Amino acid sequence: xxxxxxxxxLLEKKAKNIRYNIIRMIxxxxxxxxxxxxxIVEILVSxxxxxxxxxxxxxxxxxxxxxxxxxxxxxxxxxxxxAEAGYFQKKELQTFRKVGSILQxxxxxxxxxxxxxxxxxxxxxxxxxxxxxxxxKLLKRKFRTYAVxxxxxxxxxxxxxxxxxxxxxxxDNLTAIVDRNRYQNDGHTExxxxxxxxxxxxxxxGWNVIEINGHDFREILSCLQKANSKKGMPTxxxxxxxxxxxxxxxxxxxxxxxxxxxxxxxIQALKELE
Amino acid sequence: xxxxxxxxxxxxxxxxxxxxxxSKIVVLNADLSKATRSYLFAEKFPQRSxxxxxxxxxxxxxxxxxxxxxxIPVVCTFAMFAAGRAFEQIRNSIAxxxxxxxIVGGHTGIICGEDGVTHQAIEDxxxxxxxxxxxxxxxxxxxxxxxxxxxxxxxxxxxxxxxVRVASKTVTxxxxxxxxxxxxxxxxMDATIIACGIMVDESLKAAELxxxxxxxxxxxxxSTIKPLxxxxxxxxxxxxxxxxxxxxxxCLGGLGGAVAEVLVNHCPVFMHQVGMQDExxxxxxxxxxxxxxxxxxxxxxxxxxxxxxNKKQSKFAGRFTR
Numbered sequence: 001x002x003x004x005x006x007x008x009x010l011l012e013k014k015a016k017n018i019r020y021n022i023i024r025m026i027x028x029x030x031x032x033x034x035x036x037x038x039x040i041v042e043i044l045v046s047x048x049x050x051x052x053x054x055x056x057x058x059x060x061x062x063x064x065x066x067x068x069x070x071x072x073x074x075x076x077x078x079x080x081x082x083a084e085a086g087y088f089q090k091k092e093l094q095t096f097r098k099v100g101s102i103l104q105x106x107x108x109x110x111x112x113x114x115x116x117x118x119x120x121x122x123x124x125x126x127x128x129x130x131x132x133x134x135x136x137k138l139l140k141r142k143f144r145t146y147a148v149x150x151x152x153x154x155x156x157x158x159x160x161x162x163x164x165x166x167x168x169x170x171x172d173n174l175t176a177i178v179d180r181n182r183y184q185n186d187g188h189t190e191x192x193x194x195x196x197x198x199x200x201x202x203x204x205x206g207w208n209v210i211e212i213n214g215h216d217f218r219e220i221l222s223c224l225q226k227a228n229s230k231k232g233m234p235t236x237x238x239x240x241x242x243x244x245x246x247x248x249x250x251x252x253x254x255x256x257x258x259x260x261x262x263x264x265x266x267i268q269a270l271k272e273l274e
Numbered sequence: 275x276x277x278x279x280x281x282x283x284x285x286x287x288x289x290x291x292x293x294x295x296x297s298k299i300v301v302l303n304a305d306l307s308k309a310t311r312s313y314l315f316a317e318k319f320p321q322r323s324x325x326x327x328x329x330x331x332x333x334x335x336x337x338x339x340x341x342x343x344x345x346i347p348v349v350c351t352f353a354m355f356a357a358g359r360a361f362e363q364i365r366n367s368i369a370x371x372x373x374x375x376x377i378v379g380g381h382t383g384i385i386c387g388e389d390g391v392t393h394q395a396i397e398d399x400x401x402x403x404x405x406x407x408x409x410x411x412x413x414x415x416x417x418x419x420x421x422x423x424x425x426x427x428x429x430x431x432x433x434x435x436x437x438v439r440v441a442s443k444t445v446t447x448x449x450x451x452x453x454x455x456x457x458x459x460x461x462x463m464d465a466t467i468i469a470c471g472i473m474v475d476e477s478l479k480a481a482e483l484x485x486x487x488x489x490x491x492x493x494x495x496x497s498t499i500k501p502l503x504x505x506x507x508x509x510x511x512x513x514x515x516x517x518x519x520x521x522x523x524x525c526l527g528g529l530g531g532a533v534a535e536v537l538v539n540h541c542p543v544f545m546h547q548v549g550m551q552d553e554x555x556x557x558x559x560x561x562x563x564x565x566x567x568x569x570x571x572x573x574x575x576x577x578x579x580x581x582x583x584n585k586k587q588s589k590f591a592g593r594f595t596r
Contacts, residue, residue, distance in 0.1 A: 066342075108370075108371075109371050110371060110372065116342070117338075117339075117342075117371070118366070118367075118370050118371040120366070121362060121363075121366040121367075123331070123335075124331075124335045124363055124366055124367045125335075126335070127331070127332045127333075127334070127335020127336050127338075127339065127363075127367065128335045128336070128338050128339040128342070128367060129339060130332070130335070130336050130339060131335060131336035131337060131338060131339020131340040131341075131342075131347075132339040132340070132342055132343065133339075134324070134336065134339070134340060135300075135339060135340040135342070135343040135345055136343065138300070138321070138322070138340075138345070139343060139345075141343070157331070158329075158331040158332055158335070158363070161326075161327075161329035161331060161332035162332045162335070162336075164327065164329070165326050165327070165329065165332055165336065168327075169324075
């Protein structure tokens with residue numbers, strides 16, 4: 001697939017705008033997970049603006065590709081992304097994490113247009129995605145299923161139960177993307193609970209593994225295409241990213257995993273993202 | 275006709291039956307398809323049957339995903355590994371998003387028997403009924419097990435269905451299983467026994483024994499624990515003034531807990547619980563275990579008499595017929 005320079009520029013512009021709005025939303029509310037939201041922006045923008053088949057005007061379209069944010073705490077990024085794509089009005093973003101909001105702390109499929117799975121408890125969205133992909137095979141449906149997982153999430157035993165199942169059932173209609181930002185709530189992933197050699201682990205579980213720079217649109221888009229054409233096994237994309245990407249004091253700082261910036265910090269962050 | 279058929283055999287047969295009628299039904303197993311009898315479905319419908327290995331947490335999430343495409347997953351494993359091990363997956367992946375998944379918990383209660391404590395689920399009713407959106411069914415015999423499975427498939431939304439390993443006498447008579455409706459199996463005005471599962475049979479035996487002593491008790495089969503038939507409980511409390519609950523489950527939070535909540539809120543009367551008293555079971559023949567822990571007709575009789583004594587000594591005694 002040839003990707004035009006102008007297309008990339010457009011996606012970069014979108015990403016910038018989404019980062020800005022993530023910080024604005026979390027900053028205004030004083031609650032939410034900024035670090036792991038900022039690290040998945042290019043992944044989401046690639047999927048929603050240049051890869052998956054979906055229709056924001058018809059969120060329950062039966063043949064849409066399914067997207068499951070298994071790392072549900074990345075909800076701010078997904079909410080801003082969905083608003084940007086037109087699933088709901090942008091003014092809803094002001095209600096984030098407030099009583100009565102359609103935008104819960106973690107994704108709720110019953111409340112938010114465009115959300116396919118209620119997630120937040122780590123590992124569970126991945127199993128849901130596996131079930132969807134298995135069901136699609138059974139029903140001979142053509143859509144694909146995408147799941148984004150955090151790297152810290154891979155500590156969960158359920159993830160590896162699911163990895164085994166997905167390979168066992170040869171779910172080549174499933175693409176998992178690991179947001180490898182190397183930080184989890186309590187610190188560096190390799191210090192909290194070592195994940196490496198991560199590629200070898202996924203390969204040993206029977207997955208097609210691709211490693212990329214998760215902030216590079218060309219790399220993301222080309223490997224999403226490659227995953228589509230891989231037959232007989234599911235694909236996992238290990239996307240190397242930077243936690244807190246785009247905000248100097250948040251980058252590689254696990255303190256901003258689940259902590260909102262203060263109003264002063266927000267102002268600084270928004271200046272950096274303008 | 276089901277006299278010697280176990281709950282799980284009835285379930286296995288019924289699963290094949292409903293599978294023939296409804297092509298949306300898919301069955302998930304976690305390496306216990308033989309013990310839960312869901313292998314019968316797998317033999318008949320291999321394309322719609324998935325053995326996900328010994329991985330219950332993943333199985334619950336997969337079931338939720340499958341249900342999102344309009345399929346009706348029936349998830350089969352032992353109650354300990356469904357309600358227990360995968361509690362949080364059931365809560366967050368199935369109940370919270372209102373997934374149309376039927377969870378079948380087998381080998382329940384101390385009548386699970388020889389396998390012992392690690393396999394005897396005596397907390398599953400309490401766990402499952404504490405989850406919003408969840409329907410909890412506890413059939414009393416093989417006949418009702420078939421009906422309950424059908425009712426679970428027919429309703430939309432998550433259901434927990436409690437199955438037993440052993441065969442017990444057929445005690446139910448209703449033509450149709452209506453979720454949320456209790457059945458009065460014996461009339462009486464002195465006291466009421468509200469039972470579920472295998473303890474319904476023991477309650478009817480207890481009622482016979484008490485009748486010989488001129489004590490007439492009402493026996494209610496409460497096969498839906500949630501949504502609970504509050505009306506029938508209130509009526510029994512008002513008319514008989516003494517309630518005994520009987521279940522092969524912990525006294526903490528199960529049927530007894532549910533009934534106590536209704537009584538306290540609507541019609542406080544004296545009550546006693548027959549069940550496991552905040553303790554673990556042990557290995558053994560299931561009938562011997564029931565006797566050992568007092569989960570039998572004799573235990574129920576004693577509880578009824580205690581409750582009647584309290585009722586008679588109470589200053590509210592005049593409120594009731596006898």
